[in-house]
Every structure is written in C-alpha cells, then in structure tokens.
Amino acid sequence: MTRADPLARVVFALLVIACFGAFFVTQRFKHTPTVLQSFERTPTFSPTATGRTKQERISFKIAQADLVTVTIVGAKGDVVATLMRDHPVARYKQFSLRWNGRSGTARSYTTLHSANGHSILVPENEGPLAPAGEYRVHFDLRKESREVFGPRSFTLVGG
Secondary structure, three states, X not given: OOOOOHHHHHHHHHHHHHHHHHHXXXXXXXXXXXXXXXXXXXXXXXXXXXXXXXXXXXXXEEOOOEEEEEEEEEOOOOEEEEEEEEEEEOOOOOXXXXXXXXXEEOOOEEEEEOOOOOEXXXXXXXXXXXXXXXXXXXXXXXXXXXXXXOOOOEEEOOO
C-alpha cells in the first residue's frame, strides 16, 4: 500500500478551505445591496419644440449617503453633459432629476415639487442640443470612490 505524499495532503486541505471561504464570501455578496438601486429613466425623449417628452427623467436610490456627480455619456464614452457635481444624496431616498438635452455643465438648478412632495432637481444646461443617439447615465460616488453606469440606456430623438 502506498502512502499519500504529505505535500499533496496539505495542498488538498488548502483547496478545501479555499472552497469553503469562497462559498461564504459569495453568500455575503449575494446579500449586500447594490450601490445603485431603483434606477429609472425615460426610454426615449425629444427636447425639440415638437417633442412630446422634452426632458429625460432620471431617478435613483443609493445604498450609502454620498456626494454624487451625475453625467450623461454618449455611445462612444464621451461626457456630453454634467447634471450635478458632488451633490449630497441621502441613502435609500429616491432622488430625481431632469436633463434638457443640452450639453455642457449645469450652471444653476431649479427645484420642482411633485404633488406627493417629492423634490426634483432640474439642472440648467445651456450648451447646444446634444445630437440624436443613445446615451447612458454615469454616477460618480465620491465617498465610496466608485463609478457606476445606470443599467439601461436611453435615446435622445431629434437633437
């Protein structure tokens, strides 16, 4: 009868321990809330005079309170508009804003209040209208040192 190599036994034991560790880490990740939650956007909008939906409606929640920068990014990854920079956003509270389809960095803001008391931040971007195409919302969370994209894109028609 041959005896197992002691090195092989150690390697096998380490592999078993690593598998158990990976299982527990995976379970923890499954139950950790995602950074960006309840993301909503208007699938299509047209900021032109004839457009039915003149502003892109963006709404989201984040898991931890943070200073958030929101930008609109084109299909090639270029930043088209900055809607807000280092704006404080509370955790687990739905935050809403609008984009008027114009490029550049917002210089001022208007706050709207819906019938249910929900506040909506309306950045005033004053650059030229962005071209028609597919866009994504990019979030930069300063305290978390993380950047995430909204899970779904939207289309600007007739810009």
